[in-house]
Amino acid sequence: MLNIHGRVVKGAAILCTLIAVFAFDACSVKTSGSSSASGDSKATSTTYKYGTIEFPKSSSLCSSPIAIALELGYFKAEGINAKLVTADAETRKVGLNSGRFPVTNGDFQFFPSIEEGVSASVVGALHKGCIKIAVKEGSSIKTAKDLKGKKIGVDEIGGTPYMAANMWLGQAGLNVDKNNSDVTYLPYDDSSLEFQALQNGDIDAAALWDPLPTVEEQKGTVDIIFDLGSDPTFAKHFCCFLYGSNKIIKEKPEEMAAILRALNKARNYIAAHPQQAAKIIAEKKYSSITDVTLATKLFKDYDYKVQDNEDAAIKSDVQYFTDQLKNIGFLKTNDTTKLADTIYQKIDL
Incomplete structure (x- = not known):
């Protein structure tokens, strides 16, 4: 993609x-x-x-x-x-x-x-598949429902990672209405800054394009909680x-x-x-x-x-x-x- x-x-x-x-x-x-x-x-x-x-x-x-x-x-x-x-x-x-x-x-x-x-x-x-949602390594956030009330970093509001995250959260029963969402999205033009914000605790999760989330997972800095390519709901599409x-x-x-x-x-x-x-x-x-x-x-x-x-x-x-x-x-x-x-x-x- x-x-x-x-x-x-x-x-x-x-x-x-x-x-x-x-x-x-x-x-x-x-x-x-x-x-x-x-x-x-x-x-x-x-x-x-x-x-x-x-x-x-x-x-x-x-x-x-x-x-x-x-x-x-x-x-x-x-x-x-x-x-x-x-x-x-x-x-x-x-x-x-x-x-x-x-x-x-x-x-x-x-x-x-x-x-x-x-x-x-x-x-x-x-x-x-080419989009993942990452959380800080060892985070208590494991599922979509765990993100209720949390902050998620994206490349832009309305972009594909943003859409993918909303689809996943919506299927889990969270409110993803733009004006009354159960989560808050913060945009980062630079994916490196998004990862830094994740490590600093400024955001609770980062929705990103590969390869960056995979690279960080291999380094042991993040856990991947959503993978568009392997999630049971999206994997075959x-x-x-x-x-x-x-x-x-x-x-x-x-x-x-x-x-x-x-x-x-x-x-x-x-x-x-x-x-x-x-x-x-x-x-x-x-x-x-x-x-x-x-x-x-x-x-x-x-x-x-x-x-x-x-x-x-x-x-x-x-x-x-x-x-x-x-x-x-x-x-x-x-x-x-x-x-x-x-x-x-x-x-x-």
Whole structure:
């Protein structure tokens, strides 16, 4: 999963956000140079069937299939000269909306944005689990109910760790209404500061993206009380999806299918060869994780393998998280089945 962090935007505000970000798109996107596996920076549409296609990159392991598809030539084999660019969260949404980015990775945090009008759909899956809730080592807090009346650190109010924590707490019977919650959330822009706050006692728990909670657990500084990838309620569900631009789906369906075929090959490679994939990611600096052993462990935990009859599983998981987000007040719809059908779109590969 990419660390894609966005806030829930309501009403006409999303239109203003889209227009504003689009206007400054050239300032917020940085190209990392040619990223074709062969390093051919002069590739043309006559060389590649679909020409040069940009993909947003991130330092998280969630987006590893994009890097692996590039490095192992899966994109090239599908007629794509892939180029990775740096883009912030809002620019990714605008890129999907306009068709600049045909595909990006993301999680259920995108659902509210789609409900508000971002023209994108879930077109594939990536993996399961990458968010954990940590408490100080030896803490008496062991369960969701133990967090009642406590303070929880998050990267941002409305971000994915925040949503995941609320879903877990809500299922345990705690009140997660934004205006009358049984817990208090404190945002930290820097995850290191969030861990420091945990150790200092400023917060009672920290909801975070991997790898930081796993690293701290290995150091013996924290206990993990919630793992999105192993918790019985969430473990079997994809949390990180592939989002496709509706413009590309409609106007260039063959291109969309080619992209997804390349990414599925990359997912299967990661599943079959986690250590080799981890070495590629670390050596090429595609991730902030440089510890190959840790990256290998996380690759195994996340289960990247393409499933048999995966379309049905993806559709089911989109429905699951749509229901969960509605339950904690992050979606306005009264018909979650209709919304889930809007969010998910099957692509003929």
